[in-house]
Structures are given as structure tokens and as C-alpha cells.
Amino acid sequence: MNDRILFIQTAFLGDALLTLPALQKLKEKNPDSVIDVICIPTTLEIFKASQSVDNVIVLDKKGEHKSIFSTYKFVKKLKQNSYSKIYSPHRSFRTALIVLLMEVRETFGFDNAALFHTYKYLAHYELSKHEVQRNFDLIEYEYDKDSWKVLPEIKVADETKQKIKLFLSEKNVDNGFIAIAPGSVWNTKKYPINYYEKIIEALVQKNDKVILIGGKNDFDECENLSSKFGNEVINSAGIFSIIESIELLNYTKLLITNDSAPSHMAMCVDKKTITIYCSTIPEFGFYPYNKKSASISFNDLKCKPCGIHGYETCPIKSFNCGLKVLPQDVIKKAEEFLSE
Numbered sequence: 001m002n003d004r005i006l007f008i009q010t011a012f013l014g015d016a017l018l019t020l021p022a023l024q025k026l027k028e029k030n031p032d033s034v035i036d037v038i039c040i041p042t043t044l045e046i047f048k049a050s051q052s053v054d055n056v057i058v059l060d061k062k063g064e065h066k067s068i069f070s071t072y073k074f075v076k077k078l079k080q081n082s083y084s085k086i087y088s089p090h091r092s093f094r095t096a097l098i099v100l101l102m103e104v105r106e107t108f109g110f111d112n113a114a115l116f117h118t119y120k121y122l123a124h125y126e127l128s129k130h131e132v133q134r135n136f137d138l139i140e141y142e143y144d145k146d147s148w149k150v151l152p153e154i155k156v157a158d159e160t161k162q163k164i165k166l167f168l169s170e171k172n173v174d175n176g177f178i179a180i181a182p183g184s185v186w187n188t189k190k191y192p193i194n195y196y197e198k199i200i201e202a203l204v205q206k207n208d209k210v211i212l213i214g215g216k217n218d219f220d221e222c223e224n225l226s227s228k229f230g231n232e233v234i235n236s237a238g239i240f241s242i243i244e245s246i247e248l249l250n251y252t253k254l255l256i257t258n259d260s261a262p263s264h265m266a267m268c269v270d271k272k273t274i275t276i277y278c279s280t281i282p283e284f285g286f287y288p289y290n291k292k293s294a295s296i297s298f299n300d301l302k303c304k305p306c307g308i309h310g311y312e313t314c315p316i317k318s319f320n321c322g323l324k325v326l327p328q329d330v331i332k333k334a335e336e337f338l339s340e
Contacts (some may be wrong), residue, residue, distance in 0.1 A: 004083050006078075007097065008089075010037055010092070012185070013046070022089070022136055039057075068097075083102065086107045087108045091110055108123065109138070111123065130285045160244055163244060171234050173209050173251075177209040179262075182218065182258065183222070183318050185284040189278055192319075193221060195327045208232075212237055223237075267290050272293065272302075274337065279322070298325045
């Protein structure tokens with residue numbers, strides 16, 4: 001029988017996308033092994049689209065598997081797969097409990113994980129590194145200053161490709177467009193919407209088509225934004241799945257986004273990206289790393305960064321981290337990218 005490897009990543013979409021390079025290299029190192037991934041419902045689509053993953057197992061932390069008892073039942077069923085190794089970039093208590101209950105000899109985790117003594121092999125979680133590098137450390141993949149920049153790979157079905165082509169045709173977009181993703185789960189990561197309006201205004205004046213992207217929760221905000229510009233700005237928020245949105249980005253000539261998942265989605269198709277950092281900073285290790293990307297951030301603030309994820313509102317009620325990133329700076333960078 002081939003070895004069976006379990007990889008646990010139950011974090012959000014951006015983290016899931018940045019896990020793909022490690023899975024790709026893990027499959028290269030173990031071509032005859034079966035690699036299973038545990039993920040949450042919202043990232044199922046990502047791992048199913050990876051050719052490095054053989055099976056995807058959903059852990060519904062907010063639903064079916066919310067209780068400790070249901071987690072025990074989940075593990076009991078999981079143990080029937082007889083895994084030889086477990087890798088876990090996710091560092092929560094629940095994940096550590098699952099690893100402990102699995103009773104697998106070869107387990108790999110980070111030294112800052114909850115119940116870190118659960119893992120046989122510990123990789124140092126280096127804050128100064130990119131998340132992709134940290135995940136490579138976890139799977140013991142060696143890299144240098146450039147070789148770590150492995151782009152996430154996804155497989156897009158022909159049906160999805162045709163759906164996006166039809167959408168663009170119906171919207172009369174055939175020569176490339178600029179994508180803008182104004183949303184985020186965290187409010188202090190969201191660049192001011194009136195600043196985005198100024199950026200879009202400058203782009204439209206140069207006869208650029210703009211498509212707003214995002215999830216269902218972003219629809220109202222994007223609809224309000226697009227309504228100010230007529231047919232030149234299209235709202236696609238909430239229309240497409242994650243993979244469909246990535247395929248849509250395949251046709252963009254530039255993405256402008258907050259520090260959120262679209263920044264990583266664009267790397268799957270290696271597109272030019274400008275990522276705007278408000279309350280967070282690129283140094284946390286979640287910046288886009290393809291050659292066609294740039295970050296914009298105002299860092300001369302004692303309060304920045306205020307947290308690794310963000311908050312509902314600015315803790316000191318100023319939000320200078322977002323307000324001091326001026327629209328003209330983003331427009332200037334966009335013009336530089338578009339002129340290349």
C-alpha cells in the first residue's frame with residue numbers, strides 16, 4: 001500500500017491558497033503517496049482544484065463538528081485511513097487535539113502551535129519569513145532566496161472557462177480590464193471606499209473598464225460603487241465561486257485589492273497586483289510575491305500594525321493607516337504597471 005499523508009489546514013481562504021505551494025512540493029517529494037487535506041467548508045473548492053491533493057475532508061468547525069464530542073467522532077472515522085504522516089500548518093488547539101487523537105508517529109507542526117509537544121517534529125515559525133517559506137519549513141523543503149517563490153496552482157474546468165468567457169462577452173469586455181476588490185472580512189483592512197471611488201474615476205477617465213470582485217457580503221458595497229460609473233464599472237461580487245473568480249482574474253491586466261484573499265488569488269494566474277495595506281503590514285508574510293506585484297502601505301505610525309488580522313473598528317478611532325494611503329499614490333503605481 002502507498003503511504004497516506006494528512007495535511008491539516010482549517011484557516012481562511014488566503015491561508016489556504018498560500019498552502020498550495022507546500023502541497024505541490026510535498027507531492028513532488030512523495031509522488032506515490034496519497035495526500036489528504038482537512039479544510040473548512042469555504043476552502044473546499046480550492047483544495048479540490050489542486051492536482052497535488054487526492055482527497056479533501058471537510059471539518060465544519062461552526063456546524064457539524066463544533067463540539068468536542070463531534071470532533072472525537074470525526075477523528076474516530078479519520079483513523080480508519082491509517083495515515084503515516086500528519087502535517088499541520090494550522091496551529092489551533094482543536095487541530096492539536098485532532099493530531100493527538102490520531103496517534104500517528106510522524107507528525108509535523110510549528111513551535112508556536114497550541115499543545116506544540118503533540119508534534120514529533122517542530123519547525124520554527126519565523127515571523128520575518130513569508131507564509132509560503134514557513135510552510136516549506138514545515139514540510140522540510142529546502143529553498144533559497146528566490147526558489148521559494150512557487151506560485152499556487154489550480155486546475156480550472158473547461159465549463160468554468162466557458163462561463164467566464166461568456167460573462168466577459170456579454171459585458172462587452174474583450175481587451176482586458178482592471179479588477180478591484182474593495183472588501184475584506186476585517187474592516188480595518190478595508191481601504192476607504194471613497195478613495196476607491198477616486199481611483200476608479202481616474203481609471204475610467206482613461207477609458208479603462210473596471211470589474212469589482214468579491215463575495216456575497218461585498219455585493220451591496222460594490223453595487224453602490226459601480227452605480228456611480230454606469231457601464232464602465234461592472235459589479236461581479238457574489239456572482240462567481242472562488243475558482244470562477246480566479247479564472248476571471250486570468251483576463252485582467254491589473255488587480256487592485258486590500259490585504260485579503262484576492263491578492264493571493266491573482267498569483268494563481270500570475271497577474272499584476274497592487275495590494276493596499278491599512279492596519280496590517282507586508283512583513284507579516286502574506287504579501288503577493290510574483291514579479292508583477294507591489295505593496296502600498298503607510299507605515300510611519302506608532303499604532304501600526306495593531307494586529308495580525310484586523311478589527312471591526314480602528315482601536316484608536318483614527319484609521320490613519322488607511323486614510324494616509326492617498327488615492328493618487330495608488331493611481332500612480334497603477335499607471336506605472338499599465339505602461340509596462
